[in-house]
Amino acid sequence: VTPAPRRGRRCGDPEVTRQAILTAARATFAGAGYEQATIRAIATRAGVDPSLVHHYFGSKEDLFASAHQYPVSPAEILEALEGGAGTLGERVTRLLLEADAKGSEPFEALIRAAVSNQSARRMLRSFIERGVLDTAASHLAVPDARLRVALAGSHLMGLFVMRRVIGVDIATATDTERIVQVVAPVIDHYLTGDLSRGPAVVDAFN
Amino acid sequence: VTPAPRRGRRCGDPEVTRQAILTAARATFAGAGYEQATIRAIATRAGVDPSLVHHYFGSKEDLFASAHQYPVSPAEILEALEGGAGTLGERVTRLLLEADAKGSEPFEALIRAAVSNQSARRMLRSFIERGVLDTAASHLAVPDARLRVALAGSHLMGLFVMRRVIGVDIATATDTERIVQVVAPVIDHYLTGDLSRGPAVVDAFN
DSSP: OOOOOOOSOOSSOHHHHHHHHHHHHHHHHHHHOTTTOOHHHHHHHHTSOHHHHHHHHOSHHHHHHHHTTOSSOHHHHHHHHHSOGGGHHHHHHHHHHTSOOSOOHHHHHHHHHHHHOHHHHHHHHHIIIIIIIIHHHTTOOSTTHHHHHHHHHHHHHHHHIIIIISOOHHHHHSOHHHHHHHHHHHHHHHHHSOTTTOOOOOOTTO | OOOOOOOSOOSSOHHHHHHHHHHHHHHHHHHHOTTTOOHHHHHHHHTSOHHHHHHHHOSHHHHHHHHTTOSSOHHHHHHHHHSOGGGHHHHHHHHHHTSOOSOOHHHHHHHHHHHHOHHHHHHHHHIIIIIIIIHHHTTOOSTTHHHHHHHHHHHHHHHHIIIIISOOHHHHHSOHHHHHHHHHHHHHHHHHSOTTTOOOOOOTTO
16 A cells, blocks of 8 residues: 655745745735635645645735735734724834835835736735735724725825835934824724714814 | 027927927936936937926926826925815815826836836935925925825825725725715824824724
């Protein structure tokens, strides 16, 4: 009797295995798109058991974020959303402001691709819709949760790009604590406030 | 006596002249960078008089925006800032939400270049600092004007990218009027409110 074939790598350098999974993930996401790509297909391509992919990288959205070296992972966003409501805006704002934007080739390649071709753009869109908005909204027990997360997310994403990617002077020169202090109440308003009222505004022109 | 050389084109198809100026502008900005590029150098390259460049395209920042087909020009932003303070946030928000994001090859090329190379990134940064922040801040008679414009701008830029470039479902499906209604008070707060207080937040968790 021949022994049953071994399913995937059982030994070897864990770092090599991790890198093999990341390489397989990028190729699979690029080929099949975000929604069609499965953990099983990625595991097969990497020559490992699917459980090992989950073990190393968590959910499909976390694997996508890791494979493209996203500065912030969906798991970190959820962790920030799960704490008490009192400092919610501050935690989420701080997470984005302290994220690392050091030259990440896969992340930059994804952005370039998303600007120039339709299929990469669709992949990024699905990741944001399923991996970020759906997941985060399911943790916010408020009406219009997806719209709220999209508004807060668009603001923080724009701030991240201006500060860490483009490096606009006033955004990089202003102390992180000052920005957190000014932006966190707005993020709180979007995530948990009364959207129909809008924030109270003191008009400095008068 | 030989006649004095004619300075620039005096006749011919205005559209051909406009296109020649835009081509010369892209080449000059890319070669010299935003700050070093001059209207004079662009005019020389295009074979026209500098006054013609001003006549067709206004200031250097407007020419830069036109040459790269920016969805919103600095002149339009200033116009929105110049109206009454009461509807300031609404005008600025509406300007960005109604901007046209139809496939603009020069704009997309600039973004791709800014992600992948340092000199294009520097050019985009200088344009934002000089052409947008300095100009807009000089029209806002409030303390911290550049920071305010950067915060409002980062939010609107992120919203524009999410809605018109990536096309995230909830952002495209939500009525423009609804988004204006929710976002405009936040933009008003950033541009003219009391930043040290933060907006009043109604906590929907309680």
